[in-house]
Amino acid sequence: MSTGVVGGCSLLDPARNQDPSSPLWTPQQIPRREKPTVDPEFETRLDAVEAGADPTGETPIDHLLTDHTEETLLVFPDGQYAVENVTIERPRNLGWRAADGATPTLVPAESTPAGGSEWLSFSDAENLVLDGLTYDFRRPGTSGGTVISGPGDVLVRDLTVRGEFDRHDQQLLRIDVTDDDGVALVERLVASGTRQPGVNTTGPYVGRHHAGTVFFSDCRLSQFSDNAIYASPPGGQNGEFDAEDGLVVVDGGLFRNNNIASIRLGSTGATARNATIVVDETPPHPNGLDVRGIRLRGMREQVVDNCTIKYGPNAGIGTGAIAIHGDNGRATVRNTQILMDRNEMDAIRAKAPDVDGPVGVVLENVDITGSAGGKSAIRIDERPETVLHRCSVQQTGRHRNGVLLVDSGRSVLSETTIAVTGQPLVTRNSPVETAHLETTRLPSDD
Template identity: 35%
Template sequence: MSREWTRRRLLARLGAAGLLGSLAGCPREDGAPRTTTPTERTTRPTTVDTAVSRETPTATESATATPAPEDYDKVVDVVEEGADPTGSVSIHSTLQSLDTDHTLVRFPPGEYLLDEHWYVDEFTRLGIVGPEATITTVPNFGGPLFGLGRSEDATDLAVEGLTFDFRRENTGPRPLHLTVADDLHVSDVTVRGEFDVDQDGMRFGVTDPDGTGVVRRLRMPDGGAPQFTNTGCYVGDDHRGHVRFEDCLVGGFPDNGLYASPAPGRVDVVGGRYENNGVSNVRVSGPATVEGVTVRCDTARPGVPNMRGIRLREGSNVLVDGCRVVMDRVTESDGAITCANWLESATIRNTHVTVRADGVRALWAKDPKNGSSAERRYPLQIRNLTVDGSAAGNTAIMISGRNGTLLDGLCVCQTGRGRNGVTVVQSADSALRQSSITVTGTPLVTEQAALDRRDLSLQSLGSPGRVSNGVCDCS
């Protein structure tokens, strides 16, 4: 069966399910979508700046679909093959005996003990389903439990419905290490319990530059023990294709929730919740899209460092769109959204950030080590960004050494004591337009940064800040 025929079949089967579209505007402070955006406060210029309007492309559809028996040459029931569904005897020998080519492996309802690695390096069209199956393991085993692919001779892999139970003390091996050339599908996989061994969580990758993959509704809410630098979900440096994470939940990991920044291939994060992870909750490098994602930090566990929301690590062609970030309580944090020194260009738009944790920035764009991208007039574009909350101290938005930064349609309202609004340092050829900034400190601070300023409302509330009479309305 040809690869092209398979792609058409998968696209047809995906059908009208579609993917999450762009959000119309920013969410409210309670997390619900806004019906308007900050741009409605002012009238846009009638002239079009082509350098500004050239957008980072949004996420594209992945050609993957749920596995069905008719798509495989054979269907194997692991219990019929000798696996114990009571969790008393390891199923490793049963799994090792399977012929995995063109095979759908079914786990009937039950509990399955796996105390060794199940490695399959080469296969074509392997499916694993078990919507009522729970996988357990033994203490101090590092995994991976399922190590599937890891070579150019593995393609078309689907894993769906499994639950991994790590509630037993000193358990938490890597559940899935899945790397294929093309056609990766993971959906409705859940991990229960904390990773309390020195091992990271999931790892996914698509090695063919034309390959695609999708991870849907992955649930990892219980995180990792802070004495280990565990990562929730990792996309490695062997990823060259395009993988999407849709509607996932990852929370409580000390060293990144979703860590996708080493990957040279495209990574899109669409929807989902990422909560209380250290280092960053969502971490990507270009090319990448982070769209409709909710990030919340409200629990400051000792040993969980630098609780950033969304971290844009490096490269170009990065888009953050329609996201909601809330920073209530943190151990420490560089910011709700950060642009690292290695990032060349990005667009951040239609996004709402609430900061109540004192001293934490809503956005920090750091000095670029490799210079900014020359592909467009404004390499860094921040548009229709709402920032609110009661954080005291520091500044809401910091732009440092970023020549060619566009700040357009901002609404900043920070009521904590001694809070500045927008600070721009050594960033030539930049612009601040059609924005409202209301803070207790200085609304706009510039240092060696002549700004093109248009249609601004700047107000200092004094200290302590008091908001009244509709001042600070970002609706």
């Protein structure tokens, strides 16, 4: 075991060494994104059964739903309600809500095409509420998507999905808020994608027409093979950043064993905070395996804050627990814990950017632990002015490096500890400024 403490070798500002108490880097002030309130008023309140809905699930209720599309709150008592395919254009002040203490269930009717991608569709929606409903997809050949687009405001709350998706390329929920000032709140959504190895499923999807704010709060999503929350299109991608760039915030929630990403963000200032991500088995992956926890792809200034990410030794291989794509500019990860026990997988990986503007990664109060071996805990490629401040890395697996900086000069490592079996700090064409950096070479079982 070897230990070293590195003082300041000034590359950013030679005057800083004259005052040892002067910080190398000042923490950013990041705006707080508050949960929006969606609480429309309805002129009419109807009991759905009294209005003609069959609570036994034998007769579809489509006509009832399409007959009431404005200024109406439909309240559903306990029961099972069959729906074929419902498309509502220009809903205004429309709500479907569970009665107090009730758990009403919507189920695809026998006549519904298997796996309808737009089972429920609301276009040009304004003041729309779906509250306290359950979707039941347990009958073989049944699953369905809900599509919501329009100026806002939208509330999807306490929606629970029973069963799994068995249709390829199925999205659970698509939301696009097309007005810059509009909002959508998706709160306490609970769903599982699929355990079938050949089925590709996506959870909530936010499309490129999204211009307002979508806020996901305390959702529980698992076993989605093509992203649990897929919200990178709002900023555009593949170098074509021509989408509406609406804000997306993920606050809280549990995401377990999803493929491609549990949370995928790609618009300016998009945020994931207070979320827990667990990968302890290989998820379904019909189109390739890459079990990233949080993936940033598109635009810049995203924030990952106060998240907990855990990878077990049997997790499938992936680019990183937090992966920053080449389409992405500067991003910040702070107050976040990553447990990485999966060998040959970086905890944080930032790929070489192909965008203009600031591209450095800011890591503040990030704690990486675990028994992973091989590769590096943190790898940053071609991102100058990267910052590690008050971070801790301890990885005990064989041949595990700590921090690898490639072509990322003018970077800062301050008040950080790195303890690994490989090289604590590897720099390739990446001169860095360090202060109070403590490195330890742990023993290996070689």
